[in-house]
Amino acid sequence: xxxxxxxxxxxxxxxxxxxxxxxxxxxxxxxxxxxxxxxxxxxxxxxxxxxxxxxxxxxxxxxxxxxxxxxxxxxxxxxxxxxxxxxxxxxxxxxxxxxxxxxxxxxxxxxxxxxxxxxxxxxxxxxxxxxxxxxxxxxxxxxxxxxxxxxxxx
Numbered sequence: 001x002x003x004x005x006x007x008x009x010x011x012x013x014x015x016x017x018x019x020x021x022x023x024x025x026x027x028x029x030x031x032x033x034x035x036x037x038x039x040x041x042x043x044x045x046x047x048x049x050x051x052x053x054x055x056x057x058x059x060x061x062x063x064x065x066x067x068x069x070x071x072x073x074x075x076x077x078x079x080x081x082x083x084x085x086x087x088x089x090x091x092x093x094x095x096x097x098x099x100x101x102x103x104x105x106x107x108x109x110x111x112x113x114x115x116x117x118x119x120x121x122x123x124x125x126x127x128x129x130x131x132x133x134x135x136x137x138x139x140x141x142x143x144x145x146x147x148x149x150x151x152x153x154x
Contacts, residue, residue, distance in 0.1 A: 002039055010044045018050050018075075024058040038085050055080040061113065062086050062095070073099045077141075080106040085113050085129070093134055102139055106146045 012020070024039060038061035045054075052075050056062075062084060076099045086092050089112050096105065111129035133152040136145070147153050 019053040021055040053078040057082040078104045083109045103143045108148045
């Protein structure tokens with residue numbers, strides 16, 4: 001299914017998409033050994049220059065390659081991430097810093113991938129992949145922030 005979703009996201013991001021609300025209601029999928037697997041968000045999503053709202057929920061992974069790409073959400077006003085897994089501790093912080101006009105941020109139950117074995121598997125560690133801290137600065141248009149599941153927010 002992920003290849004179909006990738007193609008669909010590529011097509012809509014090339015057509016002036018303003019709102020992307022992507023939800024996998026069952027959260028991460030389970031493989032035959034009971035481990036969770038995530039849908040890896042394709043890099044093409046960040047090429048949608050007209051995007052004003054990005055909402056991702058459940059079993060979606062934003063990997064380091066996505067963040068290393070020249071991310072610039074110049075039009076993004078609303079960012080909502082629920083149960084999103086990032087490839088490294090500062091990925092979400094990096095994403096937020098690339099949104100100069102951001103007004104509303106919601107982050108709930110986001111975690112960090114603990115890489116071991118297959119690249120798409122979420123494995124737990126002593127910290128259960130919990131994001132320890134998040135720093136948001138220089139966001140002059142920011143009006144509301146709703147954060148749950150991150151130990152410290154600056």
